[in-house]
Amino acid sequence: MTSPHSLPRTFTRDLHQHDGERVRLQGFLHARRDLGGVQFAVLRDVTGIAQCVGSAITLPLPESSIEITGTVKAHKKAPGGFEVQIDEGGFKVLSASTEAPPVEIPKMEWNVNPETMLDYRYVSLRGLRERAALRVQSELVYAFHTYLRAQGFTEISTPKIVSAGAEGGANLFKLDYFGEQAYLAQSPQLYKQIMVGVFERVYEVAPVYRAEEHATSRHLNEYLSLDVELGFIDSEEDVMNVEQELLRAVMEHLKVNCAAEFELLGATIPDVPAQIPRIPLLEARQLVTDKYQHQVGGKDLDPEAERLLSQHYAETTGSEFVFVTKYPRAARPFYTHADHNADGTLSDTLTRGFDLLFRGIEITSGGQRIHEYQMLLASITAYNMNPEALAGYSEVFKFGMPPHGGFAIGAERLTAKLLGIANVRYARAFPRDRHRLTP
Amino acid sequence: MTSPHSLPRTFTRDLHQHDGERVRLQGFLHARRDLGGVQFAVLRDVTGIAQCVGSAITLPLPESSIEITGTVKAHKKAPGGFEVQIDEGGFKVLSASTEAPPVEIPKMEWNVNPETMLDYRYVSLRGLRERAALRVQSELVYAFHTYLRAQGFTEISTPKIVSAGAEGGANLFKLDYFGEQAYLAQSPQLYKQIMVGVFERVYEVAPVYRAEEHATSRHLNEYLSLDVELGFIDSEEDVMNVEQELLRAVMEHLKVNCAAEFELLGATIPDVPAQIPRIPLLEARQLVTDKYQHQVGGKDLDPEAERLLSQHYAETTGSEFVFVTKYPRAARPFYTHADHNADGTLSDTLTRGFDLLFRGIEITSGGQRIHEYQMLLASITAYNMNPEALAGYSEVFKFGMPPHGGFAIGAERLTAKLLGIANVRYARAFPRDRHRLTP
Incomplete structure (x- = not known):
């Protein structure tokens, strides 16, 4: 980019490379202090913050966009070990705040109502911790792209306006589509299966929608789903192998690219063991x-059981991940492939569905899917679903779909667990929940 | 991935590396011919097709998933110059089609009603031309990610369920959000502007929604929007510079990664000139x-004028791209920044909005945005929009938003123009239009 400026822009992260030199910084007025004869300005840019000092400066309100020209000097007490001594006339306001921000951005812990924090999300996201979380998520998602492409996966883009739900009729947002009843997709599940017939190995990064009425710390009504599906597998073990190596690549990427963010947030990046432990649900x-001595309710694992099982594996093997396999049919959706009995026949009760737990919480559901048309029709009927509503999807299984399976990871939930964020809403820029449609 | 198979899988693309060797292929039965004593099977995998020949084989229906083990032999008439001579017992059906596909997948031109083709999209996408188009789009989108990240952009994920439209109330899909009226986002426009305050340079790859009643060959009701926004700019020229270099990087990526797809589709990858021509709208x-001698209607360029202007620049400069700049206010949304007059005052009539034309059609709208709160409020009022409905967005402009701008590219439209696909619906896997909600 050509620039009309005499000095190129320097980022605060790189100040140490310019000791004694004149630099030009741009960013936001993160914090300020006026001692009368001397003014301190902390400038925040996308890479970090820099302490700047000058005189005869009229400091604008915090969060104003500013440009500072000055000389870099080593200074032990300044963030990063350097400060900028502002030139005379070297403090320029690019765009002034018209009022003080509703939250004190420089504070690392905000003692306000969490709902208020979400109301002010459009500006509180500028906080160092808030933006660090979203930057980690951005890197996590990019590592997901990069690893999968290297493994021969093709990215797809499937409709979010659909005529029927992938998991049945529950928890769907309804939409008027030119006078027809439509829904927001809960998952690209059946579309990604179709696309296995086209590209064999596919993935998608896109929002999905769950009209769940209840508010929990782990659910969002709109979240970013990282979906994977692959064909020509032998069993769900192949799918778990892909997820395991994917997670390894993602964590390695974060170690290289997000060390500062994890340090800021006091979080650690997990090691992915050579083989993530795998345990059948009933054994778990x-x-x-x-x-x-925890009596597990339902047919699945309850949240406390997930926590205890994770604790067991962390203590006995050091792994912060564990696959729970062979879920019972009653706990999985209609498209899940039955497990095989020892004699090779299909199980009436168990499936090739799995979950992945990480630090005490499920971050993935996955499994091998039914790939034979008659078996799929029988399952749709057994689940009391409408075969006609699903015809646009199920038709594809007439045409030689190979054995296949896949999984999905909720980007916000994984980010939250990685960073120790207690409520998943803070791992999304502008969360949607039961009562929140703005900002 | 561990494999229980004695031979690793070979892809059809790599047959030439295995001349004389035994290989194991997996894929779909693309085409078949049974001459009695000898059977021909064309196997299609994600990388291409391979001619295979054997005897005593009972060929299943087309599109069945198959596995073939055999020996590679040079064969001039076979695709790629090699065929596979199938082992005795080396033809295995992994999953049989239960009926013949509704379209002949191997045909390169299908003489059926275009709507019928879309009805069968779940299987017609397996066609070599169909999947080539989507693979080009996937690579195009990946190049978009890769280039922008290298330039310091952070990916964001913003809500698609919103309380108000970015461009006003028209063309919005309505949604019941737990009893409240909500809409599907037409664009991440105002969210990406907010995020400039957080990360300075941001982008998003996500679906957007336009409830446009009219059917045209260039519009979709749901499409993949490639959105970019950057702060600390001097003018919209900086934004156009980013887009120009982005397009150069994308085209270079396609040249390296999609040459076969362009050849198959008879399309050429454009060169991006060192400087894409830029012409003010009124001059255009x-x-x-x-x-x-074309009288241009309206205040913008009509489709014929776009075509003629592109033709002019292609003929006189060789450029297949042209930026049309300085759009009048009446043709741009409320958040567009006014242009500066020669004396430095703001223009009442012209803006810093631009379009980018490519091969006769607009593929981008972009521009510098208003970054000052009072100017934005005045503009919202002047456009007869509801300031309260937009408060969640406009509030951010109280807090020192830097000068910024951006643009958006419709992935399907760009793909269609690149590949010579006449109707943009065929550049999306499962298009949504006025009458189409399935598959």
Whole structure:
């Protein structure tokens, strides 16, 4: 980019490379202090913050966009070990705040109502911790792209306006589509299966929608789903292998690119073991009951059981991840492939569905899918779903769909667990929940 | 991935590397011919097709998933110059089609009703031309990610369920959000502007929604928008510079990664000139009138004027791209920054909005945005929009937003123009239009 400026822009991160030199910084007035004869300005740019000092400066309100020209000097007490001594006339306001921000951006802990924080999200996201979380998510998603492409996956873009839900009729947002009833997609599930017939290995990064009425710390009504599906597999073990190596690549990417953000947030990047432990659900329930005397409700794992099972594996193997496999049919959607019995026949009760737990919470559901048309039709009927509403999808299974499977990761939930963010809403820029449609 | 198979899988693209060797292929039965004593099978995998020949094989229906083990032999008439001589017992059906596909996948030109083709999209996408178009789009989008990240942009994920439209109330899909009226986002416009305050340079790859009633060959009701926004600019020229270099990087990526797809589709990858021509709209209208005697309607360029202006620049400069700049206020949304008059005052009539034309059609709208709160409020009022409905966005402009601008590219429209696809619906896997909600 050509610039009409005499000095190129320097980023605060690079100040140490310019000791004794004149630089030009741009950013926001993060913090300010006026001692009368001397003014301190902390400038925040996308790479960090820099302490700047000068005189005869009329400091604007915090968060104003500013440009500072001055000389870099080593200064032990300044962030990063350097400060900028502002030239005479070297403090320029690019765009002044018209009022003080509703939250004190430089504060690292904000003692306000969490809902108020979300109301002010359009400006509180400028906080160092807030933006660090979203930057980690951005890098995480990019590593997802990069690794999968290197493994021969093709990215797809599938409709979010659909005529029927992938998981049945529950929890769907309804939409008027030119007079027809439509829904927002809960998942690209059946579309990504179709696309296995086209590209064999596919992935998608896109929002999905769940009209869940209840508010929890782990659910969002709109979230970014990282979806993967692959064909020509032998079993769901192949799918778990892909996810395991994907997670390894993502964590390596974060170690290289996000060390500062993890340090700022006091979080650690997990090691992915050579083989993530895999335990069948029924054994997992038994283990939790035997070891922790926790009676597991339902047919799945309840949140406490997820926590205890993770604790067990962290303590006994060091792994912060564990795959829970062979879910019972009653706990999985209609398209899940049955498990095979020892004699090679199909199980009536168990499936090739799995979950992945990380630090005590499920971050993935996945499994092998049904790829045979008659088996799929039988399952749709058994689940009391409408075969006609699903015809546009199920038709594809007439045409030689290979054995396939896949999984999905909620980007915000994984980000939250990685960074120790207690509520998943803070791992999304502008979360949508039961009561929140703005900003 | 561990494999229980004795031979690793070979892709059809790599057959020439295995002359005389035994290989194991997996894929779909693309075409078949049974001459009694000898059977021909064309296997299609994600990388291409391979001719295979054997005997005593009962060929399944087309599109069945198959696995073939055999020996590679040079064969001049086979695709790629090699065929596979199938082992005795080396033809295995992984998953049989239960009926013949509704379209003949191997045909390169399908003489059926275009709507019928879209009805069968879940299987017609397996066609070599169909999937080539989507693969080009996937590479195009990946190049968009890669280039922008290298330039310091951060990817964001913004809500698609919103309380108000970015461009006003028209063409919005309405949604019931837990009893509240909500809309599907037409654009991440105001969210990406907010995020400039957080990360300075941002981009998003996500679907957007336009409830346009009219059917044209260039519009979709749901499309993939490639959105870019950057702060600390001097003018919209900086924005156009970013887009120009982005397009150069994308085209270079396609040259390296998609040469086969362009060849298959008979399309050429454009060169991006060192400087894409830039012409103010009013001059462009005059030029088209003077040179082609075309009276341009409205305040913008009509489709014929876009075509003629592109033709002019292609003929006189060789550029297939042209920026049309300084759009009048009446033709741009409320957040567009006014142009500066020669004396430095703001123009009442012209803006810093621009379009980019490529091969006769607009593929981008962009511009510098208003960054001052009072100017934005005045503009919202002048456009007869509701300041309260936009408060969640406009509030951010109280807090020192730097001068900024951006643009958006419709992925499908750019793909279609690159590949010579006449109707943009065929540049999307599962298009949504006025009458189409399935598959």
